[in-house]
Amino acid sequence: MSVLVSGGAGYIGSHTVLELVGRGETVIVLDDLSTGFDWAVAGAAHLVVGDVGDVDLVRRLIEQHDITEIVHFAAKIVVPESVTYPLTYYLGNTVKTRALFEAAIASGVKRLIFSSTAAVYGEPSVEVIPEATPTAPINPYGRSKLMSEWMLADAARAHDLTYTVLRYFNVAGADPDGRSGQSSRNATHLIKVASQAAAGERAGLEIFGTDYPTLDGTCIRDYIHVTDLARAHVAALERLRAGGQSLTLNCGYGTGYSVKEVVEAVKRVSGVDFPVKLCPRRPGDPACLVAGAERIRAELDWRPQLDDLSTIVQHALDWEKRLAQRNTMDKA
Numbered sequence: 334m335s336v337l338v339s340g341g342a343g344y345i346g347s348h349t350v351l352e353l354v355g356r357g358e359t360v361i362v363l364d365d366l367s368t369g370f371d372w373a374v375a376g377a378a379h380l381v382v383g384d385v386g387d388v389d390l391v392r393r394l395i396e397q398h399d400i401t402e403i404v405h406f407a408a409k410i411v412v413p414e415s416v417t418y419p420l421t422y423y424l425g426n427t428v429k430t431r432a433l434f435e436a437a438i439a440s441g442v443k444r445l446i447f448s449s450t451a452a453v454y455g456e457p458s459v460e461v462i463p464e465a466t467p468t469a470p471i472n473p474y475g476r477s478k479l480m481s482e483w484m485l486a487d488a489a490r491a492h493d494l495t496y497t498v499l500r501y502f503n504v505a506g507a508d509p510d511g512r513s514g515q516s517s518r519n520a521t522h523l524i525k526v527a528s529q530a531a532a533g534e535r536a537g538l539e540i541f542g543t544d545y546p547t548l549d550g551t552c553i554r555d556y557i558h559v560t561d562l563a564r565a566h567v568a569a570l571e572r573l574r575a576g577g578q579s580l581t582l583n584c585g586y587g588t589g590y591s592v593k594e595v596v597e598a599v600k601r602v603s604g605v606d607f608p609v610k611l612c613p614r615r616p617g618d619p620a621c622l623v624a625g626a627e628r629i630r631a632e633l634d635w636r637p638q639l640d641d642l643s644t645i646v647q648h649a650l651d652w653e654k655r656l657a658q659r660n661t662m663d664k665a
């Protein structure tokens with residue numbers, strides 16, 4: 334019995350692999366290393382470099398390694414890029430995901446966990462978003478993920494497959510033990526960018542939009558620690574193994590912070606007063622995205638353990654230091 338983790342060399346995947354191998358699971362990672370890193374894959378896992386859209390490869394891996402479950406992270410994840418290159422996103426996130434589902438079903442995999450996103454909700458009129466909120470994505474990234482959710486639901490109804498769709502809100506932070514973190518080369522996520530500014534790797538930070546209908550005029554988001562999120566995947570897997578039915582769950586804490594509050598937290602925790610420029614809105618940013626977070630607590634044997642903004646920021650800052658050391662060593 335082993336678990337196939339697609340995209341396990343990436344940010345969230347590598348943290349989930351750490352949790353799985355830490356529980357003694359046999360883990361096979363399939364990753365094309367397009368945005369992931371071979372060094373991010375825990376030593377106890379087996380990395381296969383390849384494309385998740387390669388049905389023959391995936392079928393071979395499932396059969397060779399007796400794969401019983403798949404956790405599917407592999408995707409392209411940059412929203413503005415999805416607007417510029419929509420067909421690349423539909424290929425990477427929808428067409429290749431369909432291939433993975435086909436291989437899984439043909440080879441008899443019974444359980445699957447799928448990485449989705451709060452972007453499927455678009456710009457909801459409610460401030461706190463329960464799973465029943467109508468989906469209405471506003472960009473190709475969100476649509477490419479929602480189409481995959483629909484495919485999965487239809488395929489599971491027709492075949493012997495159960496699934497959990499996890500819709501992540503804003504993922505941030507790094508492994509508390511410093512084994513992995515957000516390492517993307519061209520990061521755009523707020524806490525990562527602010528941590529880079531605090532570490533002196535960027536001249537400063539731009540705040541996109543100060544005229545939103547929020548208390549301080551900046552956007553509000555629900556930031557979830559990547560290690561809590563990784564543990565939610567393990568809990569979701571355990572629930573499916575125990576016979577749990579297919580389910581869609583928001584992954585967030587149900588607490589929102591404004592961009593200004595996050596920037597202040599990074600300055601306070603790091604002790605660095607980096608320059609901040611107030612800029613016009615970034616296209617496509619909803620004012621407020623906070624998860625309705627009751628269902629995940631009711632359905633999974635999971636409680637957040639790192640749900641504190643200062644902790645998330647501290648771990649992100651610690652990871653920037655480690656990453657800088659790694660990059661220096663790589664250059665030497």
Ligand SMILES: NC(=O)c1ccc[n+]([C@@H]2O[C@H](COP(=O)([O-])OP(=O)(O)OC[C@H]3O[C@@H](n4cnc5c(N)ncnc54)[C@H](O)[C@@H]3O)[C@@H](O)[C@H]2O)c1
Nearest residue numbers: 340342343344345364365366367368369384385407408450
């Ligand atoms: N980071 C976030 O805030 C966030 C929020 C919501 C949802 N998600 C979802 O979580 C998942 C993981 O995101 P992440 O932040 O870890 O991104 P990431 O870019 O760090 O990880 C994606 C991984 O998938 C690999 N990959 C991409 N295409 C592949 C392919 N065709 N075949 C094999 N491997 C491939 C990449 O090399 C990388 O290792 C994605 O599905 C993303 O849509 C992320």
Ligand SMILES: O=c1ccn([C@@H]2O[C@H](COP(=O)(O)OP(=O)(O)O[C@H]3O[C@H](CO)[C@H](O)[C@H](O)[C@H]3O)[C@@H](O)[C@H]2O)c(=O)[nH]1
Nearest residue numbers: 450451452502503521522523526539540541552615618622
């Ligand atoms: O340098 C920056 C970076 C971000 N922001 C602002 O900070 C907020 C958060 O932005 P991020 O880029 O960190 O994250 P997003 O909310 O845009 O998107 C992320 O979270 C979403 C769910 O909430 C989706 O899952 C999506 O895939 C994922 O990238 C936004 O208001 C954004 O405008 C800035 O002001 N300056």
